[in-house]
Amino acid sequence: MTDTLLSVRNLEKHFPVTEGLLRRQVGTVKAVDGVSFDVHRGEAFGLVGESGCGKSTTALSILQLEEPTGGEVLFDGEPISDLGKRELRQYRRQVQLVLQDPESAFNDRMTIAETVAEPLRVHGMTDSERRREVVEDTLARVGLGDEDPDSYPHEFSGGEKQRIAIARALVLNPDLIIADEPVSALDGRTKSDVLGLLKELQTEFDLSVLLISHDIDVVRQFCDRVAVMYLGSLVESGPTAEVVENPHHPYTQMLLGSVPSLDPTESHTSTDLLTDELPDAADLPTGCQFHPRCPSIIPPSDVELPREEWLGVVAFRLSLSDGYASIDALRQSLSGTGDLGSRVRETFEIPPTLSDSAVEAALAETIDILDGGDLAGASDPLEAVTESICERHTPELQEIETPHPVACHRYDAEEPGAPETEIEANTFARQ
Numbered sequence: 165m166t167d168t169l170l171s172v173r174n175l176e177k178h179f180p181v182t183e184g185l186l187r188r189q190v191g192t193v194k195a196v197d198g199v200s201f202d203v204h205r206g207e208a209f210g211l212v213g214e215s216g217c218g219k220s221t222t223a224l225s226i227l228q229l230e231e232p233t234g235g236e237v238l239f240d241g242e243p244i245s246d247l248g249k250r251e252l253r254q255y256r257r258q259v260q261l262v263l264q265d266p267e268s269a270f271n272d273r274m275t276i277a278e279t280v281a282e283p284l285r286v287h288g289m290t291d292s293e294r295r296r297e298v299v300e301d302t303l304a305r306v307g308l309g310d311e312d313p314d315s316y317p318h319e320f321s322g323g324e325k326q327r328i329a330i331a332r333a334l335v336l337n338p339d340l341i342i343a344d345e346p347v348s349a350l351d352g353r354t355k356s357d358v359l360g361l362l363k364e365l366q367t368e369f370d371l372s373v374l375l376i377s378h379d380i381d382v383v384r385q386f387c388d389r390v391a392v393m394y395l396g397s398l399v400e401s402g403p404t405a406e407v408v409e410n411p412h413h414p415y416t417q418m419l420l421g422s423v424p425s426l427d428p429t430e431s432h433t434s435t436d437l438l439t440d441e442l443p444d445a446a447d448l449p450t451g452c453q454f455h456p457r458c459p460s461i462i463p464p465s466d467v468e469l470p471r472e473e474w475l476g477v478v479a480f481r482l483s484l485s486d487g488y489a490s491i492d493a494l495r496q497s498l499s500g501t502g503d504l505g506s507r508v509r510e511t512f513e514i515p516p517t518l519s520d521s522a523v524e525a526a527l528a529e530t531i532d533i534l535d536g537g538d539l540a541g542a543s544d545p546l547e548a549v550t551e552s553i554c555e556r557h558t559p560e561l562q563e564i565e566t567p568h569p570v571a572c573h574r575y576d577a578e579e580p581g582a583p584e585t586e587i588e589a590n591t592f593a594r595q
């Protein structure tokens with residue numbers, strides 16, 4: 165018996181985007197795009213990331229409720245794609261799903277005893293008295309021992325309903341619970357009560373839990389290890405305490421609500437993101453997918469600009485490729501009065517003259533082209549001198565420290581500004 169219960173290897177789930185009556189494929193949503201992680205026996209593993217980054221699709225693919233388009237899921241060392249019908253049934257007994265909205269597991273016309281007993285019946289426990297005993301015992305374990313098992317779900321509060329959903333997941337004695345946003349519909353106190361209950365049950369039954377959440381605080385409270393997911397890929401993973409105390413990836417730093425600056429004399433906050441907008445899942449950015457938002461986007465080695473100026477220039481250029489409908493739309497989005505150049509500089513906090521003369525000349529040329537009415541080619545001069553490695557190359561998830569890998573070019577040894585040693589890397593990330 166190995167320590168690893170669930171192993172997800174290069175998991176991929178791409179959805180076709182179709183159009184028209186003939187459902188012609190016009191694109192692809194790479195909801196999960198090469199994700200790998202292991203969940204060990206008895207551990208709580210967290211998958212964290214903003215809404216839409218592919219967490220639920222990962223869960224559904226693990227359960228084979230969505231068919232993966234690539235990669236492999238192994239449970240107890242066995243690829244689940246090889247499981248026959250009976251083995252798949254057994255697998256679905258061993259791995260239970262708890263969802264954000266417990267209502268989806270309930271039928272209003274079934275009592276809570278019937279709701280919790282249903283999986284037992286489906287999986288072949290025919291003795292109704294035995295079922296009732298197991299149900300009452302399970303309800304007691306989730307803290308609902310005093311409630312009448314013959315009451316109906318609508319008689320319970322949100323937190324109690326989630327306890328019933330947990331009882332329903334637990335009743336088959338699973339090895340792994342996949343909890344997808346189990347507490348995000350609950351308020352403060354109830355949230356910690358339900359998390360506390362899950363923790364108790366995890367320890368008591370030596371369960372593994374894959375906890376999926378957009379809220380890094382929930383993961384921080386509950387999980388031994390964590391993987392941070394952004395637009396279908398993992399950008400960082402490691403023991404939760406390490407990732408939370410020393411986040412390497414700017415995206416993890418953003419989730420934690422602080423984006424440390426590269427320059428210790430500058431104070432940055434999460435509002436310093438280049439843009440708050442999550443890119444279109446069917447049209448992902450090139451290179452590092454976080455680059456259009458990243459406050460730490462790396463300048464080319466020959467660009468010599470203070471950080472704020474660099475970020476202003478790059479934010480302006482990336483906004484042009486975001487696709488304004490027209491020059492008028494661009495003008496309307498700019499603040500200030502005066503000519504186009506001064507309004508661009510005011511909006512993007514770019515000084516009247518940049519200290520790097522090559523970038524200044526390219527910026528002036530870009531503004532001239534825009535002034536002449538050409539939106540399409542306007543960013544070319546600026547792109548020629550400011551294109552970042554973060555736009556060109558997708559960083560690999562690499563171990564800069566074991567076991568705390570990160571996918572960010574700031575940790576590529578050859579990159580300008582990259583920390584040269586592990587110790588330096590830590591200091592760099594903390595600044």
Ligand SMILES: Nc1ncnc2c1ncn2[C@@H]1O[C@H](COP(=O)(O)OP(=O)(O)OP(=O)(O)O)[C@@H](O)[C@H]1O
Nearest residue numbers: 179193195213214215216217218219220221222445
């Ligand atoms: N059946 C589908 N067809 C097409 N696209 C899909 C489908 N299911 C999910 N997606 C897309 O895949 C991406 C990832 O969605 P997913 O629900 O896995 O993310 P998530 O991180 O769990 O977010 P949320 O918490 O909002 O559910 C999104 O862009 C979503 O629109």
